[in-house]
Amino acid sequence: MSVGLQPVGLQSVPRAPGAVPLLGHALKLWRDPLGFLKSLREHGGLVRVDLGTMPMIVITSAELVHEVMVKQARSFEKGRFFDRLRPLAGNGLANSDGEVHRKHRRMLQPMFSKERIAIYSDTMSRNARALADSWTPGQEIELEQAMAEYAIETLASTMFSTDIGLPAVEAVRKNLPVLLKNLLIRAASPKALDRLPIPANRDFDAAAANLREVINEVIVTARRSGDTNRNDLLSLLLAAQDTESGDGLSDTEVRDQLGTILFAGAETTAATLAWTFHELAAHPEVEKQLVAEIEEVVGDRPVTIEDIPRLEGIRRVLDEVIRLHGVTMLMRRTTEPVELAGITFPTGTEVAFSLYAIHRDPTLYANADSFDPDRWLPKRQEEAGLGRKDYIPFGAGNRKCIGDLFVWTEATIAIATVLARWQLVPAPGHTPKEVASAVAHADRIPMTVRPRHT
Numbered sequence: 303m304s305v306g307l308q309p310v311g312l313q314s315v316p317r318a319p320g321a322v323p324l325l326g327h328a329l330k331l332w333r334d335p336l337g338f339l340k341s342l343r344e345h346g347g348l349v350r351v352d353l354g355t356m357p358m359i360v361i362t363s364a365e366l367v368h369e370v371m372v373k374q375a376r377s378f379e380k381g382r383f384f385d386r387l388r389p390l391a392g393n394g395l396a397n398s399d400g401e402v403h404r405k406h407r408r409m410l411q412p413m414f415s416k417e418r419i420a421i422y423s424d425t426m427s428r429n430a431r432a433l434a435d436s437w438t439p440g441q442e443i444e445l446e447q448a449m450a451e452y453a454i455e456t457l458a459s460t461m462f463s464t465d466i467g468l469p470a471v472e473a474v475r476k477n478l479p480v481l482l483k484n485l486l487i488r489a490a491s492p493k494a495l496d497r498l499p500i501p502a503n504r505d506f507d508a509a510a511a512n513l514r515e516v517i518n519e520v521i522v523t524a525r526r527s528g529d530t531n532r533n534d535l536l537s538l539l540l541a542a543q544d545t546e547s548g549d550g551l552s553d554t555e556v557r558d559q560l561g562t563i564l565f566a567g568a569e570t571t572a573a574t575l576a577w578t579f580h581e582l583a584a585h586p587e588v589e590k591q592l593v594a595e596i597e598e599v600v601g602d603r604p605v606t607i608e609d610i611p612r613l614e615g616i617r618r619v620l621d622e623v624i625r626l627h628g629v630t631m632l633m634r635r636t637t638e639p640v641e642l643a644g645i646t647f648p649t650g651t652e653v654a655f656s657l658y659a660i661h662r663d664p665t666l667y668a669n670a671d672s673f674d675p676d677r678w679l680p681k682r683q684e685e686a687g688l689g690r691k692d693y694i695p696f697g698a699g700n701r702k703c704i705g706d707l708f709v710w711t712e713a714t715i716a717i718a719t720v721l722a723r724w725q726l727v728p729a730p731g732h733t734p735k736e737v738a739s740a741v742a743h744a745d746r747i748p749m750t751v752r753p754r755h756t
C-alpha cells in the first residue's frame with residue numbers, strides 16, 4: 303500500500319483526555335470502563351487511548367469497525383489481548399491467525415451447523431428443564447450464578463456425552479468459574495504480575511492446570527477407545543479432517559479448541575440470560591407478552607428446536623438484551639500498513655473497538671440506553687434505517703462468532719422453559735450494576751422465584 307503524503311500513524315489521531323504519565327488512561331478504564339468506552343465517540347471515528355505506556359487506536363464508528371472486521375480483515379491479526387490468552391486457551395479458534403485459523407475454522411464450522419444445533423438442542427432442553435425443576439417456590443436465587451451453571455452444564459454435556467467424558471464434565475464445572483472470574487484481569491495486566499504468589503494467581507494457575515490435565519486424559523482415552531461415532535463435540539473434533547489438506551487435529555489442538563469454546567461460550571451466554579430475566583422483571587408488559595406467546599407456541603410440553611422460529615417475541619427480547627449488554631471490547635493488530643479514515647497506520651498498530659459502545663450510539667439508536675424490544679419489529683427497523691453494520695453482537699467477517707446459532711437456540715429454549723414455570727422477581731435491596739468483563743455482565747442479580755401457576 304502506498305503511504306504517499308497521507309497522515310501517518312498514531313500521532314495523527316487525537317488522544318482521549320485524562321491520560322496520566324506511565325498509566326495512560328488505565329485508571330479511567332479501570333474506574334468506569336463502560337462509561338469511558340461510550341465517551342470516546344465524542345472525539346470522532348478514531349481516538350488514541352494509552353493502556354499504560356502502550357498506545358492503541360480505538361475505533362468508535364460502525365463504518366470503520368466494518369472496515370476492520372470485514373473489508374480489510376486480511377490485514378489484521380488478533381493482537382495483544384489474545385497473545386496473553388494463548389498460554390491459557392492455547393491456539394484455539396479465537397486465538398489463532400492466518401492459515402491456521404482458516405483451516406481450523408473450515409474444520410469446526412460443520413460442528414455448529416443447523417443440523418448439529420438441532421441435535422444439541424435436546425441436551426439444551428433437558429438442562430433447562432432440570433434448572434426449572436431445581437427451584438422451589440419462594441426460593442431466592444443468584445441469577446448470574448444459576449445461568450452460569452446452566453451455560454457451563456450445557457457446554458460440558460454438548461462436548462462430552464459419554465462416561466469417558468464424565469471426569470472432564472466435573473473438571474469444567476469445578477474449574478471454569480475460577481478461570482472466568484480472573485480471565486480478563488489476567489489478559490489485561492502485564493505478564494510479570496502472573497508470577498506474584500497471591501491467592502488469585504494460585505487459584506487461577508491450579509484451575510487452569512487441572513482443567514488441562516483432565517481434558518488431556520479424556521482425549522487420550524477417547525482416542526484409544528476408537529469410538530468417534532458419537533454426536534458430541536469431542537468425537538467430532540477427534541474425527542475432523544480438513545477438506546483441503548486431509549489433516550486431522552492433534553490431541554493438543556483438540557484440547558485447545560475445547561478450552562476456547564468453553565471460554566468463549568460460558569460467560570457470554572450466562573450474562574445474556576441473566577440480563578434477559580432482569581429486563582423482563584423490570585418490564586412486566588413485555589414479560590406478559592412472552593408468557594402468552596410461549597403458552598400458544600409450546601404449551602406444557604418441552605421446548606423443541608421447531609418452536610424457535612415461532613417464538614418471535616423472545617427473539618426481539620434477546621436482540622435487545624444483547625444490544626444493551628454485549629461484548630465490551632475487541633482487539634486487533636495490523637499485519638501490514640493499513641489505511642483507516644485517510645490515515646495510514648504502520649504494521650503492529652494495536653486497534654480496539656467496543657461493540658457495547660456502538661450498540662448504544664444515539665446517532666444509530668433512538669433512546670439508545672432504553673430497553674425497547676419492539677425496535678426490532680421489521681417496520682420499526684426499516685423506519686430507523688438500521689443497517690447490517692450497525693448491529694454486530696457476534697462480530698462480522700471471518701472471525702464472526704461460530705457459536706451464534708448455538709447460543710440463540712440455547713437461550714431461547716432456556717427462556718421459554720423457565721418463563722412457562724416461574725416468575726422471577728427482583729429481591730429487594732440490590733440494584734444490579736454493570737461490570738465490564740468480556741461482556742457487560744451484572745455484579746449480582748438476586749431474584750425470588752414464584753410459580754407461574756399455583
Ligand code: HEM
Pocket residue numbers: 395396397407562563566567568570571574624628629632633695696697698700701702703704705706708709741
Ligand atoms: C451471547 C453469547 C455470545 C456472544 C455475545 C458472542 C460474541 C462473540 C464475538 C463478538 C466474537 C468475535 C470476536 C472477535 O471478532 O474478536 C465471538 C467469537 C467466537 N465465539 Fe462467540 N459469542 C457468544 C457465545 C458463544 C458460544 C455459545 C460459543 C461456543 C459454543 C462461542 C464461540 C466463539 C468462538 C470459538 C469464537 C472465535 C471465532 C473465530 O475467531 O473464528 N461464542 N463471539
